[in-house]
Amino acid sequence: MKYFIITLNSLLLLTLVSCSDDYLVKTDPTSLVEDEFYQTEEQMAQAVNGVYSQLQDIIHDQWQYNEFITDNTTLHFNVANRGQGPALEAIEYWQINQSTPNITNLYNSYYQALVNINTALSKLEGATFDETAIQQFEGELKFLRAYYYFNLVQYFGDVIIMTEPLDTPEEAWSYARQPVEEVYDLIESDLNAAVSGAPDYGEAAAGRVTKGAALSLLGKVYLTRKQYGQAISTLEQVLPMGYSLLASYEDVFDPANKNHEESIFAVQFQGGNDLGEHSSFIYTFAPRESEGAVIDFPGENGGGWNTPTLDIINSYEDGDLRKEVSLNEGYTNNEGDWVPVPYITKYHHPHSIRGRTDDNWPVLRYADVLLMLAEAINEEEGPTTEAHGYLNQVRERAGLDPLNGLDQETFRDTVLHERRMELAFENHRWFDLKRTHTPQELADFLNAHGQEERDNPTTSRGGIPFTEGDYVFEPYEALFPIPADEILINGDLTQNPGY
Numbered sequence: 001m002k003y004f005i006i007t008l009n010s011l012l013l014l015t016l017v018s019c020s021d022d023y024l025v026k027t028d029p030t031s032l033v034e035d036e037f038y039q040t041e042e043q044m045a046q047a048v049n050g051v052y053s054q055l056q057d058i059i060h061d062q063w064q065y066n067e068f069i070t071d072n073t074t075l076h077f078n079v080a081n082r083g084q085g086p087a088l089e090a091i092e093y094w095q096i097n098q099s100t101p102n103i104t105n106l107y108n109s110y111y112q113a114l115v116n117i118n119t120a121l122s123k124l125e126g127a128t129f130d131e132t133a134i135q136q137f138e139g140e141l142k143f144l145r146a147y148y149y150f151n152l153v154q155y156f157g158d159v160i161i162m163t164e165p166l167d168t169p170e171e172a173w174s175y176a177r178q179p180v181e182e183v184y185d186l187i188e189s190d191l192n193a194a195v196s197g198a199p200d201y202g203e204a205a206a207g208r209v210t211k212g213a214a215l216s217l218l219g220k221v222y223l224t225r226k227q228y229g230q231a232i233s234t235l236e237q238v239l240p241m242g243y244s245l246l247a248s249y250e251d252v253f254d255p256a257n258k259n260h261e262e263s264i265f266a267v268q269f270q271g272g273n274d275l276g277e278h279s280s281f282i283y284t285f286a287p288r289e290s291e292g293a294v295i296d297f298p299g300e301n302g303g304g305w306n307t308p309t310l311d312i313i314n315s316y317e318d319g320d321l322r323k324e325v326s327l328n329e330g331y332t333n334n335e336g337d338w339v340p341v342p343y344i345t346k347y348h349h350p351h352s353i354r355g356r357t358d359d360n361w362p363v364l365r366y367a368d369v370l371l372m373l374a375e376a377i378n379e380e381e382g383p384t385t386e387a388h389g390y391l392n393q394v395r396e397r398a399g400l401d402p403l404n405g406l407d408q409e410t411f412r413d414t415v416l417h418e419r420r421m422e423l424a425f426e427n428h429r430w431f432d433l434k435r436t437h438t439p440q441e442l443a444d445f446l447n448a449h450g451q452e453e454r455d456n457p458t459t460s461r462g463g464i465p466f467t468e469g470d471y472v473f474e475p476y477e478a479l480f481p482i483p484a485d486e487i488l489i490n491g492d493l494t495q496n497p498g499y
Contacts, residue, residue, distance in 0.1 A: 038123035041133050047120045048137050051144055052207075052268070054113040056277070059267045059361045059427075061109075063284075063306045064091050064102055065155065065480075066427035071311050071449040073425070076288050076304030076341055079462035088305060093470040094446070094477055098499050104483040106155070110148050111162070117145045119165040136204075139197025142190035143209040143217070147363075149190075150221060153183040154431050157479045157496060161186060176492045177482075184225060191218040201241045206259040207268035207360075212241045216264050216364045223372050224435050228380035235373045238264075243366040245397050250325045252365070253346045255358040264364035271351050271358035278356035281347035293333050294343060297354045306425070308342040310458045311449060316421060321399040326424050341459050344425045367394050367422050375415045383411040391415060394422055412436070439475035446473040474498060 038044055067073045069091050078085055090100050121141050127134050145163075152159045158177040163186070166172055194214035198204070201212045215238050222231035246252055246262045259266065269279035286294040286302020295302060308327045316323040330340040347359040370390040377387040383406050391411075392402035395418065406414060419432055433442055450471025476498025487493045 038120070038127075041129040044120070044123070044127065044129075044133075044137055047116075047123075048140055051113065051117055051120060051141065054109075054116065055144065055267055056269065056279075058109050058113065059363075060279070060281070060284075061102075061105070062427045063281075063425070064088065065106060066430040067425055068092050068306055069094070070429040070433060071309060071446065072420070072429045073306045073312075073344075074309050074453060074458045076302075076307050076459045077457075077461045077464065078288060078304060079464055093466075094450070094473045095469055096477065096480060098481040098484040098487070098495065100481075103480050104485055106480075107152075107483050107486065110152055111160070114145060114148055114162055115166065117141050117148075118163060121145075121163075122165050135197040136199060137197075139194040139214070140209040143194035143198065143214050146187045146190035146194065146221075147217060149183055149187050150217070150224075153180055153187070154224070154434060155480045156482060158494075159183055160493075173490045174492065175490065177494060184221065187221055188218065191221065201243065201264075207266065209265065212238050212243060213265035213364055216369050219369070219372055219376075223376055224431070226379070228376045231376040232373065232380060235369055235376065238366075238369050243369070245366055245370075245393060247397070249322050249397060252362070253325065253349075253359070255349050255360070258360055262366045263360075263362060264366060264369070266363055267361040269358060269360055271356040272353055273356075278353075279347070279359045279361065280355055280357055281359060281361070282344075282349075282357060283355060285344045285347070287331065287339065287341040287343055289333075290331060290339075290341075291334055294331050294348075296350065300354065302343065304341075304459075306344060307459060308344060308425075309449075309453070310342075310456065311452060312420070312424060313342060315417070317400055319399050320421060322421055322424070346425055362426050365423075365426075367397075368419075368428070370394055371415060371419050371422065375412070375419075378408060378411045378415065382408050387411065391418060394418060398422070434478060439478040442478055443473045443475045447471070 038047060063073070068075075068088070075085075075089065075092055087101050090096050091102060096103060121138065124134055124138055124141075149159070149161075158179055160175040161178045161183060162175065191214050194209060195211055195218065198209050198211045198214050201210050204210045215234055219231050219235035219238070222228070222234055242261065243264060244261050246260060251257050251260070252262055255271075258268075269277055271278040282295060282302065283300075284303040285306045286300075286304075287307075288301050288304035290301055292298045292300050313323075313327065313329060324345075326344065326346050327342055328345050329342050330338055331343070333339050347357070347361075349357065349359060351357045370393055374387045374390040377384055377390070381387070388402075388404055388406070388411075391414065396402060398421070403414065416432060416436055420429060423429075433445065437445060450473065454466050454471055476496070479496045481499035482493055482495050487495060
């Protein structure tokens with residue numbers, strides 16, 4: 001059984017119709033009605049595709065919470081037009097509070113996706129079509145539920161656990177936050193189910209969840225929980241599955257080379273048509289006033305967001321082939337002048353229709369697995385030859401010399417640095433920093449970076465000074481606030497300390 005992912009959001013709009021008088025209950029033949037849907041394998045495939053579609057929407061904004069908030073990226077400051085600037089700058093400058101709209105959007109988008117996952121899972125319980133298909137659908141849905149909860153628990157700590165569909169909106173108001181340990185129990189349970197139900201690498205349609213994806217994410221969960229032995233044994237199961245590093249780092253991100261043997265799980269996009277499945281990352285990341293000099297359409301400007309910092313630019317080792325693939329330090333404008341505004345190039349490829357790029361977003365790559373294994377082995381057993389070997393596979397592909405004989409602390413720092421360079425701008429940095437630092441260590445680290453940006457900003461601020469609270473990070477900010485609107489609606493929700 002193979003279903004290609006052509007995910008149209010309309011597939012997920014299931015209309016519920018109810019009334020106290022039966023004669024008033026009408027079925028709109030143009031709408032998908034929940035009670036009459038989910039009856040066949042094909043209908044369930046449509047519903048699962050709809051869940052993947054929500055992942056497309058969510059991944060478009062994740063850079064804010066995983067790169068922009070860290071030492072990896074900043075913004076091309078817009079003096080003339082503040083626009084959406086203040087809301088995004090609150091994240092970059094660590095001025096988040098419980099009313100920051102982007103944090104509310106993050107929270108709501110995840111729970112909206114979880115509602116649809118739980119609804120689809122509930123319909124599978126009584127399904128009568130092919131058992132293999134049922135197991136695969138369950139594996140895909142539980143992987144995605146685990147992925148969302150893994151992100152939620154790292155963003156917010158204790159969170160609401162929902163595993164059943166809601167019959168009425170009022171039910172949502174009665175939920176309370178559950179302890180982190182219980183959230184992780186659900187994540188591990190869902191991923192183990194995904195391991196059992198998802199197909200092997202090479203047997204699933206492009207872009208769908210596989211056993212390798214489930215094992216890779218489960219290994220990351222164990223690594224995050226510092227259960228290093230379990231992380232090792234789980235990640236080692238991925239090694240013989242057929243994945244491998246591509247010879248060229250550049251080819252990893254080429255839209256003409258999608259779903260290759262290094263890609264374990266990627267969010268799928270399709271440009272060049274009117275299906276609404278395109279990505280547009282470079283339109284967000286390119287410099288604001290580039291006027292077609294970066295994006296190859298006359299007069300086209302970027303958003304100026306997620307701009308690589310001077311810190312990450314200067315952190316690449318000499319000869320690192322990944323630097324040129326990942327970023328440019330500036331561009332030549334239409335007048336022939338050099339403009340020193342950096343921008344991300346990983347998602348910058350030719351495309352035929354303005355605003356519609358074909359770039360996928362990598363979520364799990366084989367290089368990530370190798371570096372996680374190196375980290376877990378070093379923490380569990382010390383810097384063994386095997387741990388050095390996994391680290392060096394990634395370094396050598398980048399054109400760098402292998403490293404040997406590192407002590408445990410140096411190896412720990414080296415793996416974190418290598419993850420930063422290898423996985424730059426792929427939404428790993430925030431969780432990597434949180435995993436490897438206590439809240440106080442994280443505050444010390446980020447405040448040092450913040451002082452560097454205040455003293456020497458990556459991009460010009462046009463004479464606008466920083467405010468007193470910009471780039472001041474407190475340990476409690478390692479967790480995001482629960483949105484104020486959610487606490488207002490549901491009085492049972494508590495707020496994270498400090499907000």
